[in-house]
Amino acid sequence: MMHVSVKSLCEFAARTGSLEFRYTPAPTPEEGIMGHITVQQRRPDPYVAEYALKGICEGLEVSGRVDGYFANQQDCFLEEIKTHRGNVARIGPGRRAMHWAQLKVYGALFCQRDKRDSVALRLTYFEVRDETETPDDETFSAETLSAFLSELCSRYVTWAENEAMHRQRRDRSLLKLTFPHDGYRTGQHALSTAVYRGAKNAVPLLLQAPTGIGKTVGVLFPAMRAMPDTGLDRLFFLTCRNTGRKLGLDGLRTILAKQTDTVPIRILELSSREAACDHPDNACHGDSCPLANGFFDCLPAAREDAVKEAFLDHAALRRIAGRHDICRYFLAQEMARWSDIVVGDVNHYYDHFALLYSLTRQNEWRVMPLVDEAHNLIDRARGMYSMELSEAEMLYTIRKAPSPLLKPLSDLENAWELLVAQFLRDENDDNNRHYFLPSVPEDLNSALYSLIAAITDYLSDHPAAADVQHVLFTAMGFLRLADSFDDHSLCTLEFEVMPTTQRAKPGSAKLRIDNLIPADHLKARFSDALSTVLFSATLSPPEYHRDLLGVPESAKFEDIESPFQREQIDLRVITNISTRQQQRLNSLIPISERIAAQFTLKPGNYLVYLSSFDYLNTLNEQLSRLHPNIRSLKQLPGMTPMAREQFIADVSDDTPSVGFAVLGGVFAEGIDLPGDKLIGVFVATLGLPPHDEIHEVLRERLEKRYGNGYAYTYLYPGLQKVVQAAGRLIRTPEDSGVIELIDDRFNRREIRELLPKWWAL
Secondary structure, three states, X not given: OEEEEHHHHHHHHOOOOOOEOOOXXXXXXXXXXXXXXXHHXXXXXXXXXXEEEEEEEOOEEEEEEEEEEEOOXXXXXXEEEEEEOOOHHHOOXXXXXXXXXXXXXXXXXXXXXXXXXXXXXXXXXXEOOOOOEEEEEEEEEHHHHHHHHHHXXXXXXXXXXXXXXXXXXXXXXXXXXXXXXXXXXXXXHHHHHHHXXXXXXXXXXXXXXXXXXXXXXXXXXXXXXXHHHHOOOEEEEEEOOHHHHHHHHHHHHHHHHOOOOOOOOOEEEOOXXXXXXXXXXXXXXOOOOOXXXXXXXXXXXXXXXXXXXXXXXXXXXXXXXXXXOOOHHHHHHHHOOOOOEEEEEOHHHHOXXXXXXXXXXXXXXXXXXXXXXXXXXXXXXXXXXXXXXXXXXXXXXXXXXXXXXXXXXXXXXXXXXXXXXXXXXXXOOOOEEEEEXXXXXXXXXXXXXXXXXXXXXXXXXXXXXXXXXXXXXXXXXXXXXXXXXXXXXXXXXXXXXXXXXXXXXXXXXXXXXXXXXXXXXXXXXXXXXXXXXXXXXXXXXXXXXXXXXXXXXXOEEEEOXXXXXXXXXXXXXXXXXXXXXXXXXXXXXXXXXXXHHHHHXXXXXXXXEEOOHHHHHHHHHHHXXXXXXXXXXXXXXXXXXXXXXXXXXXXXXXXXXXXXXXOOOOOOOOOOOOHHHOOEEEEOOOOOOOOOHHHHHHXXXXXXXXXXXXXXXXXXXXXXXXXXXXXOOOOOOOOOEEEEEEOHHHHOHHXXXXXXXXXXX
């Protein structure tokens, strides 16, 4: 017999009308829990909290826990509690209908079990800040409730039966899945074996595998093959760069195209709202956006079309959404519930309110995230849990503040002034002040909460006020991080002082929360997955990634054999030149001469990686002065996607050139220049982050927690960038060329041990 929870049943079958995202803040999970407990404790005996109900309708077992049951047989009622912030009137009709649907289902189950003729139902809205209740009571006959439940179950059963058949067909087909090529490349079979065993044994994996062995197919194929053997519900192929999504989709197409029979598997590409929104100036609400109007009324037909199409990349989603005149972004969000493989960004599973992680928890899925270029996940996760609050942005973004917001904005301005005033008395001659704070200032937080409440009420009547929405998003995001602030993060205050008056420059203050150790936020993401595969060409040493990401101790590290041979590279370690800040001027001529000598010996395309744009520009100018006949190209800060593509085209065309790029930048990884497109790479830096104040704080925190502060802060991140940049040269077993590592520190044993084994230093 099929089973469904009350919540899932109603989300599928009871949603009607339009999207109602008015950008208003919901209580945090902790506030929601405490709100429920508060209301439940207020009720007199005999009141039973979290009362379990279960029943059968249309051959479907439906179960759940209603928030409360007043058990007096003479005057009993069932209660659902919904927590909220702000004016209860802003809860739209669609959300209210969903809340009543859940309560009516519980009422139907209650009447069915106890053979009652009717039941009283109470829907209580609880405002989490002032703890006020807004109850709505209604009595329904058992006949009415039974008919309502029967209608929902009828809609769901047909879909659920089709889903069950799809799962059976999918798993039968995946059992016969064959590798899409005639044979495995060197290392590719070991990679695939490790992934399959990781799924079978429910062990997280860190797989270091060189580029060129076919990592994408080598990971996807065994993961797909393991789905029927391990009961996996979903695979998530997650990338740290947009280009990685295309690689994942192409890999899936390759696997499916090589099968004898069609594989009935659903694949979805997820993207950001910004990339998928057709009306970016409109609010996601039926009153504002035509594609939100009547969304849920059109969704069932669009959903049916989507499951038939199966391969839901951007083009397919746009096509289906266009046929049904609905929002393609929210269509993709819905199809994430019904797709077997989802290809998206790492934030779709690891961010604070990640969709895929939320669905995993809600549906108790057995999932396996596959994280490509996973060496980037540490920095990406730090960014997910970091945020800056700007005084100017908060106070001056709203072009013309409406009257309801004038007082809370004024209170916020006063809170900023009081915060900064505490540090003006500091005897500091620097006009740009910078302070590390032990905690997030509470007074400013209180002012932000008041502003959020005022904006929430205002937006209920003015949903299209984009500037007001922006301020709301910023305040909500900052407070979310402030609520979880601990030693894994750092709070920083910055502001400018006007030299003549020694007063703070209005609007100059900035308050930042920087995450230093993502592990505290990510641990649950790893423990709630059946297995996770982190794969990259640079995951050494494994303990660095285990510690900073919160990967379980049970995780297994494997260094996959390289298909490349030492004979493919002319590796030169130049240790008589220092690229340290103090010696950089002295390094310009000798590095220029080495580049020119190699270019003269064998003209072709070369890339030179430096630690900063200043160093890059200075060395480029030096080479041009000494050897004006050499064609030189250079990366510029903030290049557009079109300019990036042009740079790659220029440094790989038939005219020999020397291209200059920044280590760790967009051209230091993720680009393929096989064969003669690139014949040499110079890395004139160790790639270490700057020894500035924030990195020193990071070093101290990591030393205190892991006892390896310097390596975790400087050495390992720097050498990863070096290996990634040098890896642009050898992309296939047929490639060859020159790699020059320029810095006296490359002579150190601890440095050389972090370089690829196949280099045989």
